[in-house]
Amino acid sequence: MNRREVIKNVALMLGGTFSAPTLMAMDNWENATNPNVSVAAFSLNSTQQKIVAEIAELIIPKTDTVGAKDVGVPAFIEMMLKDCYKAPEQQSFLEGLASMEKVKFLELNTDERRGVLKLLEQETKKMTGKITPFWRLIKELTLLGYFTSEAGLKASFEYVQIPGKLELIKLKPNQKAYAY
């Protein structure tokens, strides 16, 4: 599948909600993948932070339980990238954000944003390089930050700090996973 077809499929899936300018912007994605970014001291500007927060919230939205923004995932992502990742991944992340700026992500409506992320997900699967791509980074850090946060963990799982025993059990319908 080429890029055009992917975009068309995403648009179809979403009921053709992409505006012509968005499609054009996405079509020009390639041109956006090599921005001149420096990672000497990794930090995000307010636009970048906003994009990170919106994407994280789309990955783990607030539902009947807390969402990514509620538990501080956006700040967690920035901290983790700064503390635990090396320049190539930081660069990859910043490039991804630059692409999001290029497609005017923050100006899109929610469905369009979801479409962009679906496209991003499909595109990421085709990437074979050694450096972790933007989508994988932001998705992984969103899940890590959310499911290990106190509110996210307790809302999602049955938290057992001290099991005290080991038992083979049968799963009850709709039983949540244990977290330890």
Place this chain on the structure above:
Amino acid sequence: MNLNIKATKNNTFDAIVVGSGMSGGFAAKELTERGLKVLMIERGHEIKHIEGYDTAMKQPWEIEHRGRTSNISAEERWANSRFWGLGSEEVVNHLTNDKENPYIEKRAFDWIRAYHTGGKSMHWGRQSYRWGKHDFEANAKEGIGIDWPIRYEDLEPWYTHVEKFVGISGQKEGLEVLPDGHFLPAMPLFAPEAHFKNKMMERFNRPVTVGRVANLTQPQDIHTSLGRASCQYRNKCQRGCPYGGYYSSLSGSIPAAMRTNRLSILHDSIVAEIIYDEQKKRASGVKIINQNTMQTEEYFAKIIFLNAGSINTAALMLNSKSNRFQNGFGNDSDQVGRNLMDHQLGSGAQASVEGFEDDYVYGQRPNAMYIPRFRNWGNDKQTAYMRGFGYQGGASREGWESGVTNDGFGADFKKGLTKPGPWSIRIGGFGEILPNPNNRIYLDSEKKDKWGIPMIVTDAAFVENDWAMRKDIIASAVEMLETAGFKNVTPYDRPTHMGLGIHDMGTARMGRDPKTSVLNSFNQVHDCKNVFVTDGAAMTSASCVNPSITYMALTARAADFAVKALKKRDL
């Protein structure tokens, strides 16, 4: 616990034990329980059992980087962080700062160290297997290295002695390849593992058992009298267990030695040299350097046990030069530092498991399943390599982590990740490495550490036998998982160096002939009988099973011998 020995002006003991880890702790226990006044010398800082486990009760959100290695940790612990998860702040501060304690890698060696009370016994994997008869006989039968000066029967009662004290959960299987021991009740295999076990027996006649692990499933008086309680199934052992649920020197041997009132422990004290008395032709004591103050001090004893860890024990011997031992203490054979062995790990296969959707587990099993060696065993004969390997591994239900690689995001995706995911299974090999004099450590002739002690150089690597075995570890893992009917069987092969098994051993081997070995059948240095080496350095071959209880059994046996000899005035 940390006596101010200097102030007492009494630097003389019955025995000195260098190191407080797995074997040093056991030496201190056995010697003090037999009436000796013992000084244990630990090069690192003091960690107190329970109160020193600063991360043990931290909840997931209290671990800042949530189990990941920060760039700072990766830089400071450049060797330790090569092992999975050891760079995380759950454990990283209990592992040695490699930047402050560097070594030179002539050939890359993953040297994992824990310089503090208890050493690596605080962090070990706890898998505990007796060697089989074949392990002691193979060198002689196959003409590899040198023969062991002992046989399984020599060690058997000491295995029992160690197992009772340590507390090992396991299943008796009646296998010659993996002798049964004195076990506490076994932990269960999970449903897909039980299926796997049946299939392996049915199709290959290969036994599978649950791991034999030093966690208390049913504490006995010998454990509770030391304040140890049942395993709580948190599976956070590496942080240190506030319940004493798993065995370490901190929870077991050191408290046992302390209650005799005959143990003194000196921390922050690097043993730089063994002092040799040329007149009496025996070691009279050791010279230490305080790692913080740089002060030196000498301590004296009738007997000395070296339990600094294989590499450091060999380095200490090489650094102890005298007129008698110009090539390093006890090193007439030139074998000190050589024959460095480990177990290769990091390869195997994983698969997804269909079915068993209703099967789940409450609690976290700090254990795995074990597949004993089946290669070059019985009727199996491999032409590509010698010896064999065992597998450790197990099945688990996928958690939210599967969401990272699976497609999707949004409300349904979020909800889906709160349910136990499908089962998956993974097995990885632990392969025997043969003794090879060219796999070694030695001291650099010029470079010194900040205490003025020559730096250690590692010069060891896998050889053809290891690579051929590795190929089979992967191929056999794939074959077994496929035969069990599992899906998406995927081999894995993580590039590793020697050392990553954290089973470094062999650098002062036992043997019958002083010309080709360093220690005799009771772990005495051939040419200086009041010095015993009972850590991994003593090993003449490596087997493929985890070595700790063998080190402890050798230690207990040597300590018993030493005390009897002292009483008979033979030492």
